[in-house]
């Protein structure tokens with residue numbers, strides 16, 4: 001592969017993330033560093049160029065040529081050279097690698113199986129660095145939209161503003177963020193870990209005793225559990241419904257099973273099967289959450305309208321844009337929270353070398369996406385009640401009910417309930433991971 005092809009791999013393979021990730025993982029170290037520096041410079045140049053373009057029109061100055069904007073920026077610079085722009089440029093180059101470093105950690109549970117975790121992290125880092133080129137493209141598209149929007153804003157007389165699709169930059173940004181996340185998810189699939197070598201020995205499901213040599217009485221010599229309960233898959237670990245059948249009904253039954261009977265669900269899950277057997281569950285959870293959020297938002301608009309506060313006529317042009325953007329951002333927030341929690345838990349397990357094969361952690365994280373529904377139900381119920389009960393009692397009912405507590409006097413009661421409730425649910429989630437860990441750690445299937 002020619003050197004320039006490696007440098008531009010994530011850009012040329014922008015629609016083939018897996019190929020880009022494989023290219024970066026296989027590249028020599030100098031070539032990889034060059035890709036990273038070049039894509040960071042591309043992002044910085046794009047940001048600087050967009051800022052230059054944006055400043056060519058301002059409300060007070062009217063249009064001025066880019067050269068003059070450039071000159072004006074440097075009038076306040078140190079020695080006329082190191083202006084705020086150059087400092088921003090340098091900061092971006094220094095802080096830029098933090099983004100792939102963080103994303104690589106976020107993806108580590110999906111790319112690490114057995115062996116050296118540091119080696120898996122480095123591969124994950126290379127794949128995540130591939131995101132920088134598509135990010136430069138996204139910055140260009142979103143920034144251009146915002147600048148065009150801003151310049152159009154200056155060209156319109158003040159009275160005619162309401163009809164402008166002001167949420168276009170927001171919509172473009174949220175769609176770009178969605179595409180970037182999809183790019184990263186697909187790129188990470190190129191690094192799926194292989195089966196462990198050597199295969200870990202069979203264990204007693206009750207106590208973890210090594211069952212390589214089976215006792216003659218067919219009972220575990222440590223805890224007395226019937227060894228068939230550990231070594232016969234049909235009885236002990238039949239697998240999840242979703243692994244058996246990729247259908248809407250199986251997805252729903254699996255979601256209910258994970259949510260309400262986590263111990264039983266993870267006790268029956270097959271962990272040593274290929275990751276492909278369980279993949280797709282979380283993806284469908286995100287899609288379903290996004291659809292439900294859109295339906296909920298529409299229902300809320302109808303309810304608020306029926307209470308006699310319909311949005312103004314001009315807003316109907318904006319609502320579809322803004323609503324789609326907010327639903328996308330909310331769904332991406334769910335994805336991020338899910339993966340963040342998964343990476344935290346997997347890091348704790350990794351530090352304690354708690355599992356014989358860390359592909360099992362990826363499976364637990366996949367199914368724990370079902371718990372996102374609890375967060376969504378909590379937030380949805382809180383926001384709905386604020387809108388509906390608030391309209392009936394004529395104010396923020398939680399603040400009226402609770403008053404201002406001494407705990408966080410600077411926060412209104414609604415924000416406190418939202419914050420503490422969310423933290424409480426995070427605690428429940430951590431407990432669920434503990435339950436899952438206890439149910440899978442000695443799996444033989």
Ligand SMILES: [Zn+2]
Nearest residue numbers: 204207220223
């Ligand atoms: Zn035992």
